[in-house]
Amino acid sequence: MKPFKKCPVCGGELEDKQVEKLLRGGGNTVSMKVSAEVCLHCGERLYAEEVVKSFEEIRGKLR
Template identity: 65%
Template sequence: MMPFEKCPACGNEMIEKEVEKLLRGGNNTAALKVHAEVCLRCGERLYTQETVRKFEEIRANLEH
């Protein structure tokens, strides 16, 4: 179940789909495929709290 039915940025419909996310840290970059809610109009992406925590962990490791 998606927490947002409408995009918080523009009010349009959101759908869940797999997207590619690039994370950068220091001189390193990681490309990940994750699930996100994506706005059909403006492209706004919303990630779960768990996914955002993973982004933070990966970004911290990239900086070393």
């Protein structure tokens, strides 16, 4: 089940997409391709909890 049926920012429609996420830390940058719910109106990205946890782990290693 998706946590949101509509964009929490503008109320637009959400669509599953593969997006590029840049993570920076300690002078380093990592580029990742991840799945996200993307608003077709405003472009807001919503990431699954496990994806956000992976961002935090990687940022911790970049410091």
